[in-house]
Amino acid sequence: MSVLVVTGGSRGIGASVCELAARRGYDVVVNYSGDSEPAERVVHRVRELGRKALSVRADVADERQVRKLFGVAGEVGSLAGVVNNAAVTGNTPGRLDEQSADTVRRVLEVNVGGVFLCCREAVRRLSTKYGGPGGAIVNISSTAARTGSAGEWVHYAASKAAVDTLTFGLAQEVAAEGVRVNAVAPGLVATGLHAAAGMPDRLQRLAPGIPMGRPGEPDEIAEAVLWLLSPAASFTAGAVLEVGGGR
Numbered sequence: 665m666s667v668l669v670v671t672g673g674s675r676g677i678g679a680s681v682c683e684l685a686a687r688r689g690y691d692v693v694v695n696y697s698g699d700s701e702p703a704e705r706v707v708h709r710v711r712e713l714g715r716k717a718l719s720v721r722a723d724v725a726d727e728r729q730v731r732k733l734f735g736v737a738g739e740v741g742s743l744a745g746v747v748n749n750a751a752v753t754g755n756t757p758g759r760l761d762e763q764s765a766d767t768v769r770r771v772l773e774v775n776v777g778g779v780f781l782c783c784r785e786a787v788r789r790l791s792t793k794y795g796g797p798g799g800a801i802v803n804i805s806s807t808a809a810r811t812g813s814a815g816e817w818v819h820y821a822a823s824k825a826a827v828d829t830l831t832f833g834l835a836q837e838v839a840a841e842g843v844r845v846n847a848v849a850p851g852l853v854a855t856g857l858h859a860a861a862g863m864p865d866r867l868q869r870l871a872p873g874i875p876m877g878r879p880g881e882p883d884e885i886a887e888a889v890l891w892l893l894s895p896a897a898s899f900t901a902g903a904v905l906e907v908g909g910g911r
Contacts, residue, residue: 667741668893669733671695671724671782672750674703676855677804680882681747681889682706683713688890691716693737695750697723716740724750724778725770734785745800745893746786748779751823755861757816768819775823776830779803783834783845791841798842800893803831804885805849807908824849828904835902844901846892851908852879875910 668685672678673694682692683706692710694717696703703719710717720736722729737743752774754767783801790799808821809828828847835845852874858866867879888907891897 666744667691667693667737668745668747669693669695669737669743669782669786670747670749671733671778672697673747674699674706674719676857677850677853677882677885678747678749679706680886681749682717683709684883684886684890685893686710686713686715686717688894689715690744691741693717693733693740694719695722695724695733697721697750723774724748724782725773727781730778730781730785733782734789738789742797743786743789743799744797745790745802746782747802747804747889747893748782748827749804750778751775751804751820753817753820753857753861757861757863759815760818763819771819771823772826775820776826779827779830783830787834787838787841787843790843791838793838793841796842799844800897801834801843801845802889802892803827803845803847804889805831805847805904807849807851807906807911809849810906811911831904832902839901844892844897846897846900846902847904848885848888848892849904849906849908850880850885851906851911853885854879854881873911874908878909880907880909 668690674696707717722733790796805827806824809824813821831847
């Protein structure tokens with residue numbers, strides 16, 4: 665069976681991707697780094713849909729743990745794709761000059777370094793250069809890469825801009841080796857991220873600035889991700905698909 669690795673798969677967009685992937689016929693490896701209970705709930709839902717699923721705790725910024733994650737995926741079945749969703753904001757919103765060096769360093773380690781490490785392991789398993797079957801990688805970016813997220817998370821926005829560039833460059837390197845690399849850039853999405861950052865009113869505050877007048881739902885982002893993973897997107901590589909309600 666085809667296996668999909670989803671980093672940061674226990675909550676929000678990642679959890680929706682895992683469930684929709686199961687509905688589309690994938691077995692799923694659910695990566696998480698914190699509390700195991702949400703990850704196990706996702707695993708349970710995937711299994712209820714008749715697919716195999718495992719949860720794997722791994723910090724995507726740690727090379728050894730990323731290798732372990734992909735090793736486990738190989739035990740589940742043949743790797744078909746990877747969704748690099750794991751990311752952090754540093755939680756405390758504010759101007760760049762108010763952020764600690766440790767906060768910015770951690771954001772870059774996870775959001776950029778983690779995507780690099782997971783893309784590298786995916787290419788080593790999927791690329792025909794290494795005897796792989798081909799496949800697809802979808803990186804989760806953000807419209808913040810374009811808007812800058814001034815006054816809240818400039819460091820996060822910068823990390824997502826790096827993800828866009830990595831996506832474009834890597835896509836060119838491996839397109840002839842059977843691996844398609846793309847990104848989805850969500851706009852404002854109704855997840856627990858906002859409350860966790862101490863801004864429970866953020867969705868209501870920013871929704872009027874979206875032409876569609878509302879935040880997106882995780883399931884709507886998952887649909888874009890699964891399209892990019894699918895044969896329907898067979899000629900799509902190096903794309904950053906914005907899903908932001910027009911903003």
